Amino acid sequence: MNAIRQQFADTMLSIGKDDPDLVVLVGDISHGILQPFANACPGRYFNVGICEPTIVSMAAGLSKVGFHPVVHTIAPFIIERSYEQIKLDFCYQRLGGNLVTVGAAFDYGNLGCTHHCYGDFALVKALPDTQITFPASIVEFDALFRQAYRNDFLTLFRIPGYEHDIQFNVVDIQFGSAIKVADGHNLTFIVTGPELSSALAARDALRAFGWDIEVVYIHTIRPLDTEMIIASVQKTRRVLVIEEHMRSGGLGDDVIRATRGIPDIQYLSLSIPDQFVTGYGTWEDHCRDLGFTQEGIVECVTTYCGSGNDIEQPKWEAAVSYFHGQLPGLNVQEYGCR
Amino acid sequence: MNEYLRRQIVQMVMQGKDGHIPSAFSIVEILNVLYGQHLQFDSKNPDWSHRDYFILSKGHGCLALYAVLQKHGFITEEVISMFCRPGGVLGEHPDCTKVPGIEASTGSLGHGLPFAVGIAQGLRMRGMDNRVFVLVGDGECHEGTVWEAANVGTNLELGRLCVIVDWNGSGATLMPHDDLPAKWQAFGWDTTIVDGHSEKELDAAIKNIQFPVVGVPTAIIAKTVKGKGVAMLQGHGKWHHRIPNEDEFNIIMEALS
Numbered sequence: 233m234n235a236i237r238q239q240f241a242d243t244m245l246s247i248g249k250d251d252p253d254l255v256v257l258v259g260d261i262s263h264g265i266l267q268p269f270a271n272a273c274p275g276r277y278f279n280v281g282i283c284e285p286t287i288v289s290m291a292a293g294l295s296k297v298g299f300h301p302v303v304h305t306i307a308p309f310i311i312e313r314s315y316e317q318i319k320l321d322f323c324y325q326r327l328g329g330n331l332v333t334v335g336a337a338f339d340y341g342n343l344g345c346t347h348h349c350y351g352d353f354a355l356v357k358a359l360p361d362t363q364i365t366f367p368a369s370i371v372e373f374d375a376l377f378r379q380a381y382r383n384d385f386l387t388l389f390r391i392p393g394y395e396h397d398i399q400f401n402v403v404d405i406q407f408g409s410a411i412k413v414a415d416g417h418n419l420t421f422i423v424t425g426p427e428l429s430s431a432l433a434a435r436d437a438l439r440a441f442g443w444d445i446e447v448v449y450i451h452t453i454r455p456l457d458t459e460m461i462i463a464s465v466q467k468t469r470r471v472l473v474i475e476e477h478m479r480s481g482g483l484g485d486d487v488i489r490a491t492r493g494i495p496d497i498q499y500l501s502l503s504i505p506d507q508f509v510t511g512y513g514t515w516e517d518h519c520r521d522l523g524f525t526q527e528g529i530v531e532c533v534t535t536y537c538g539s540g541n542d543i544e545q546p547k548w549e550a551a552v553s554y555f556h557g558q559l560p561g562l563n564v565q566e567y568g569c570r
Numbered sequence: 571m572n573e574y575l576r577r578q579i580v581q582m583v584m585q586g587k588d589g590h591i592p593s594a595f596s597i598v599e600i601l602n603v604l605y606g607q608h609l610q611f612d613s614k615n616p617d618w619s620h621r622d623y624f625i626l627s628k629g630h631g632c633l634a635l636y637a638v639l640q641k642h643g644f645i646t647e648e649v650i651s652m653f654c655r656p657g658g659v660l661g662e663h664p665d666c667t668k669v670p671g672i673e674a675s676t677g678s679l680g681h682g683l684p685f686a687v688g689i690a691q692g693l694r695m696r697g698m699d700n701r702v703f704v705l706v707g708d709g710e711c712h713e714g715t716v717w718e719a720a721n722v723g724t725n726l727e728l729g730r731l732c733v734i735v736d737w738n739g740s741g742a743t744l745m746p747h748d749d750l751p752a753k754w755q756a757f758g759w760d761t762t763i764v765d766g767h768s769e770k771e772l773d774a775a776i777k778n779i780q781f782p783v784v785g786v787p788t789a790i791i792a793k794t795v796k797g798k799g800v801a802m803l804q805g806h807g808k809w810h811h812r813i814p815n816e817d818e819f820n821i822i823m824e825a826l827s
Binding site: 255275280285286289291292293296298299317320321325326 | 666667673674675678681684685686687688689690691692693695696714715718719721722725
């Protein structure tokens with residue numbers, strides 16, 4: 233069992249014992265691990281059925297009468313299939329609630345496109361008054377959920393299939409605040425999700441190429457800690473955004489918007505191309521194909537940034553993708569937005 | 571048949587130069603009976619915790635709801651006079667963020683019933699005895715979420731939930747296999763057919779509901795006529811979203827006098 237998914241169940245149990253307004257609705261997943269919550273909080277757990285739009289609307293109805301609903305199922309069935317229910321029944325009516333997804337991006341690699349969801353940040357960001365988190369460790373999920381679940385906004389908690397391997401202290405996890413994981417002076421990594429591990433490993437490897445990389449970790453996509461991002465990019469003038477999300481509408485777009493006032497910066501995006509991921513394989517296989525590994529990040533930086541010992545004045549901006557074994561240079565797209 | 575409320579609806583349309591008259595005309599008696607004889611509410615305190623909930627899921631019938639809300643003191647004549655005008659709060663679909671007494675912002679079909687399922691379940695969890703009524707259109711019953719929610723409502727045994735279906739024939743113009751009573755029965759709802767323009771029949775049907783805290787939810791299938799009350803407006807043609815000109819307005823008001 234995914235450790236963060238288990239933490240989700242543990243957090244529901246822990247909070248549910250104290251907060252009689254916490255209600256959990258699932259679309260027939262995680263049924264077993266949520267039994268302790270169901271037993272400890274009778275009448276507040278619903279395995280509603282295979283009808284995700286109705287689950288979302290029903291949750292909004294529960295919010296209307298004062299409960300704090302948590303809808304939990306596979307990401308595409310909440311975010312994509314039930315998008316209008318999120319938009320109208322929660323957001324437009326200004327009702328608070330929580331969407332806890334698993335299977336976002338390509339976590340369910342072998343299940344194919346029907347079970348992938350790499351546009352969730354973009355879709356939820358398109359709705360006013362929403363919040364988005366991507367807690368990639370158990371301590372992050374527990375802390376962020378406790379801080380945000382009853383603040384009257386619609387909040388997405390995207391649970392990844394895998395954790396990063398960095399141990400954060402709970403006091404360092406503040407909803408809406410980024411975490412500076414490493415200092416540096418000539419390149420910034422802005423990274424979200426389990427790729428933090430790869431990013432830190434790549435940072436070490438890239439020292440040999442003259443790169444002294446600052447690493448900014450983002451667990452809250454919205455509201456975004458633009459202050460820390462701007463401060464870092466202002467210093468380094470070079471930024472690589474690493475995210476398991478489609479290029480369009482992801483964290484990278486927010487970074488571009490936040491830093492557009494800084495002159496002469498280089499921007500690079502390591503993200504999922506604006507295409508369907510059609511291959512099969514494990515999460516690790518997809519990460520390798522898409523470049524979300526230590527090796528992929530190193531190759532990305534050395535290919536597009538060269539050596540940190542011999543930095544020319546920034547002249548370029550590009551988004552790069554490693555996709556199904558293509559050489560990175562074959563799939564470069566100009567952003568054209570700076 | 572209630573001519574007064576229908577005249578108000580037409581006057582709102584003339585002032586706002588927009589609106590769905592026939593869709594509103596088919597539900598006038600349903601709303602008049604609900605608000606006049608059955609719903610518990612306090613128009614001076616629309617959020618009163620013991621109120622019954624009413625959700626107009628077929629939001630484009632909102633003109634009838636506005637007229638009834640004004641009749642019962644939720645909104646003023648001045649508010650009514652600003653229908654679809656800049657600075658007003660009444661649009662072509664009801665908006666709970668703007669208008670006291672409106673429980674849900676609807677318009678896109680298929681949202682009201684699943685939302686009401688959540689409300690009904692939540693009220694029961696709180697130990698409250700409020701009832702929840704939802705008015706859906708027969709065309710709206712093409713939406714899959716209506717039947718998802720019907721299924722959930724039955725399985726949660728939401729006995730204090732009542733759906734009223736405005737069976738004005740709109741749905742059958744597209745899908746002629748339109749046996750709505752059989753469908754609601756098949757989904758486990760206690761189903762009754764009434765003349766949706768007979769306040770007496772509507773009143774009796776609602777009085778007949780037991781509203782058990784745990785039990786079978788109720789579906790009242792109200793046979794109605796789209797545009798009921800004015801021959802020129804009746805049916806499923808051009809009047810669905812048409813604004814009368816002055817001559818037509820006079821004909822309509824004469825028919826409703």
